[in-house]
Amino acid sequence: MSRYRIAGKGRVDHGAPVRFTFDGRAYAGLRGDTVASALLANGVHLMGRSFKYHRPRGPVAAGSEEPNALIGTRRGPGRFEPNTRATMQEIRDGLEASSQNKFPSLKWDLGAVNDAAYMLFSAGFYYKTFMWPKSFWHRVYEPIIRAAAGLGVAPTEEDPDHYASRNLHCDVLVVGAGPAGLAAARAAAAEGLRVVLVDENAEVGGTLLSEPQAQIDGRPAWDWLAAELEALKALGVRIMTRTTAIGYYHQNLIGLCQRLTDHLDVLPADTPRERLWRVRARRVVLAQGALEKPLVFHGNDRPGVMLAGAAQTYLNRYGVRVGDAPVILTSHDSAWYAAFDLQDAGARVQAIVDLRDAVREELLNEARARGIPVRLSHTVTATSGRLRVSAVRVNPVTNGKVGAGQAIKCDALLMSGGWTPSLHLFSHTQGKLAWDEDRTTFLPALTPEDCVIAGAGRGLWGIAAALRDGAEMGREVAQALGKAGAALAHDVQNDRTGSGVSMKELPTDRNPGKAKAFVDYQNDVTAKDLRLAVREGMRSIEHVKRYTTNGMATDQGKMSNINGLMIAADALGKPAPQVGLTTFRPPYTPTSFGAFAGYHRGTHFELTRKTQIDAWAEEQGAVFEPVGQWRRAWYFPRQGEDMEAAVRRECRQTRASVGIFDASTLGKIEVVGPDAVTFMERMYTNPWAKLGVGRCRYGLLLGDDGFIRDDGVIGRMAEDRFHVTTTTGGAARVLNMMEDYLQTEWPDLNVWLTSTTEQWSTIALNGPNAARLLAPFVEGVELTEAAFPHMSCAECTVAGMPARLFRVSFTGEIGFEVNVPAPLGRKLWETLWQAGQQYGIVAYGTETMHVLRAEKGYIIVGQDTDGTVTPFDAGMGWAVGKAKPDFVGKRGLARPDLVAGTRKQLVGLLTEDGSKLEEGAQIVFDPKQAIPMKLVGHVTSSYHSDAAGRPIALALVEGGHERMGETVHVPMPDRTIAAKITGTVFVDPDNTRLKI
């Protein structure tokens, strides 16, 4: 039995020891312990070092609000997590826990030199100290500060765990399973509603777990709790423990993080470590309770100084006495009960020090009966002890004057500054708060969401009040959901109600300017820092917060916000409600990246679309590149080839004989209806009325603004049916834009759009042998210049498969695009691949496609255009139907800016020294001008061209169309490259190669 464990007490399993290590040393705890309770049972209070001053720290709380006892936890390779709260992590066999922020050891830490130099490290320290010389910031100060800063150590190995997520819908979500939450769940579930009850702790019960003395409906609290749980389960309530409501988002969407395996000795197979739930609840009951406030005095962070409520939890829930000789320091009645419980459990309480000058007679009697010395109207002005509190200095306060101090020896100091309703989730809803002068705290008032707050979360105190309010709120939401609604009444005995007063810093007889009286333990912010911030001109609480970092740590100010506010308000000489509270933001407690990522990691990281031919490409060793949501074959390297060599081979072979290319990702839209041609006339710049059935045309799509949005070849399959193709990345966007126009501007048109992108596998054949290869397979069309000229389309049969055949070319060679129903795609590909062997057919990827089209000056929307390029800028005025009365973008094109001659225009560039330009490189006219130079354009495409025998480039250059033959300059880091402006067609300008 550990030294501080009380036999048989608490909810831990005294017959089930659990072994774990802390900083390499072996400890034993009990099943049901947290790391904090197990270490405390072994007399260990020192669990970490603070963030800024590296002061020794122990747990101050027993729950998720813990700011100090942050540890690293490990379970074998890769499974390491820093900054885990020791008060939440349950022990498991073999758990390796370690302290943080210490070097070389927790007990003797070098960084603690910061503590001695604390006068230097006051609020705004960085802003003031590291100003000069300016150049030092990047090179010296920032790297050093970064190296020294940070909580814990980031994991370096890949996390082998997996994470999950689910959606959940319910009528009522109850957050917090204390008495209020339990009662609310019961009232809602009794009406047959779908109820979900969540609690961040390992077991439900909330405050009941720490107050076994209460009697509810004639039964001891824990017996009542067990029976109530059974009743809730029987009513179908979904009860989720170890589940934290991390955020409250719009329209009652609540994020829950459920921890599934961290408490298990052995990891089960196929079980995620954590699961993120997205809950959409018709009504939400927030029953998160209240958090105890620390008191602010010199030395209030020494290990052994702890919240009184936490000590009560360690005692009653875990059977652990946090000390043998504690002193109680309080401004609230609740701490008196901690004193009584500890005294009854065998501790010798050295004194109850209460800041108030009068307390209830009943409390005084109870103290007297136990022989506990009581000091009313007293303060604590210091604590002593190196790694654990050993004495406190207690002073009387008379009429505001602090008298002489007297040391009281102790091994724990248990404090209570009263209780703050947990307003975090309510605050996420943009809820309004109201100041309650009696309780000197903010209470929830109005929220735009369908949610209610029950119990201590709205300032009600005691088990009876919480049960009553919970039942009432449960009834309220049931009624809001159209049920009759009823609230169960409960009889509660031995309830511990009480009241208290709120304090700022405790009065002291010493220089408050030298006090290390911590307000925010985690960020090492003291009362002095807050006052300094106000003195230095911070008036808004938001500025005070940022200047001092009060409330900005991972605990989100759970303990520090109200104390910080009281002190800032005092310094400003304003009432607290006028100073206001800073905003709480999600997540409520630190949440792992894994939980947010869920399933989206590794091969499932991002939705990746694959064509039917993708697997073939993979078998051939293709290298892939992402294009929109798709992955596309980029190039097909052979043994020993790099990208450049592979692309050069693919280009050369395509122009020499025939290349095969998977164009299935091109967007396809079937436009059908008697008004199809009218619709096409209005959407695209080109004229369509005279396009015959069986012919196709390159179409250009603009936005309202006149800039190029998309392009593609469009075939007229019938009078009332077009086969539209779009860019790969633009498919969804174009369909949405068309639907938008159709539904909002032209609902009178009888035309419908159907996405057929995935109906077809599209295989492109290009090269002088393309027709020769394809012709034997085609039935229904003769592949001759006369019967099926360039820009023809037809429905026919290819290799026995129903097909839509297009004669188009994006390479300048004889070209075909064969569309067959998607599942037949690979069959056709392999058929053509086999037959193509006699021609030395080459499979090419997107890079070769890019080179071949650039050699012909064909643009790629999104590469050679950037949303600011008009058809005229791109040299494609020929695609704009001048005689058309209207089309999307026609008005835009007439704007003065869009017809100006100095616009950036698409031209070709050939470097004088034969080097390849860099895509994105900036262009200047005069390389000798002073820096900053006037930039007149940039390179949009640049490749080595085998066909041109030299590198080629496309570029947008100011007034480029009028500058043919002129030389421009491309400044690079090492030199400036001169290049001549040319036309955009580098190969076969007369299109002789298109002819069969």
Next chain:
Amino acid sequence: MNAPISSFPPGALADTTAARVAIAPACGRLSLRARGDLAPLEAALGLALPGRIGQRAQGGTVQGGAIQTMRLGPDEWILQAPEAEVAGILAACAALHASHPHSLVDVSGREVTLLVSGPRAAELLSIGCPRDIDSVAVGEGRRTLFDGATVVLWRDAPDAFRMDVWNSFVPHLADLLVTGCRELAAETV
């Protein structure tokens, strides 16, 4: 000779105590868009087009009700039928083009149907579908999302669903369903 070398042959992908995921055999699929007087189309198809989004109907002029349809939008229905009947359906409706403008597009090759069944099938869907699965009645369906992709969900029984997915999304979505199957099977309920 035209047997597809399909990337998605029919068969089970995962089969656990919690749920089963399989690829359904191929079928014919048609996207119908129409408005106004639907009676001539209904006569040609041999079924009554359902009037509410998510509602389904069955019918067909051949083989006694081989066409299944679900209304997806105000003027949109999806039809499923044996592959062999697609040509007949297209022909029957083509005759109406002039008098009753509509759009009927063969999308048989566009999609694959995943079968999701088993005692925890509805929960399995909840890992990727933000919609309340309970709100989809047996015999109805919805166009919805699964793991970021648009899908059409058919609920055939309390624990039996079909999910129509565009080809290119199948590997990604099936991967998640298989992961989810294992995860649910490992849970002790």
